[in-house]
Amino acid sequence: xxxxxxxxxxxxxxxxxxxxxxxxxxxxxxxxxxxxxxxxxxxxxxxxxxxxxxxxxxxxxxxxxxxxxxxxxxxxxxxxxxxxxxxxxxxxxxxxxxxxxxxxx
Numbered sequence: 001x002x003x004x005x006x007x008x009x010x011x012x013x014x015x016x017x018x019x020x021x022x023x024x025x026x027x028x029x030x031x032x033x034x035x036x037x038x039x040x041x042x043x044x045x046x047x048x049x050x051x052x053x054x055x056x057x058x059x060x061x062x063x064x065x066x067x068x069x070x071x072x073x074x075x076x077x078x079x080x081x082x083x084x085x086x087x088x089x090x091x092x093x094x095x096x097x098x099x100x101x102x103x104x105x
Contacts, residue, residue, distance in 0.1 A: 010068075012076060016099045023068040023103050031076060032062040037095045039063050039080040048074040048103050068103040075100055 010023040012031045023029055029049060033039050041063045044051055050069040058065065063078065078097040084090030 009065075012099055012101075014097065017097050018099070020100045020102055023101060025068055025071060025103055025105055027068045027103075029066045029068055029076075029101060030062060031064045031066070031078070032059075033078060033097055034061045035083060037080045038083045039078045039095075039097070041076075041078040045074045048072040049076075049101060068101070071103055071105055073100055073102050 007026045007028065008024070009028045009030050010021060012021055012029060012033075014033055021029075031041060044064075044066045048068070048070050049066045051064070052067045054065065076097070076099045080095055082090060082093055082095075
């Protein structure tokens with residue numbers, strides 16, 4: 001939400017799996033699914049959510065910060081497996097994350 005002309009950052013976390021997350025045009029969408037899984041995030045749709053120029057490092061556990069660029073609905077999809085130390089046996093478990101983002105004016 002915006003207040004006093006400031007844009008907000010909307011956090012999307014594991015608790016938002018299969019949920020609808022609401023944002024407003026101009027908000028940043030921070031996708032922070034943690035680092036227990038080696039997440040592979042599908043790119044944003046390029047209309048409702050876009051990938052702005054990123055000239056900073058993401059904090060650990062954050063996969064992306066996107067921009068809510070237009071009114072509409074879009075999906076966030078990520079999948080991955082556990083992050084295992086090199087040379088160690090690793091279970092073949094697939095994690096999936098899906099959420100819908102609704103961007104309002």
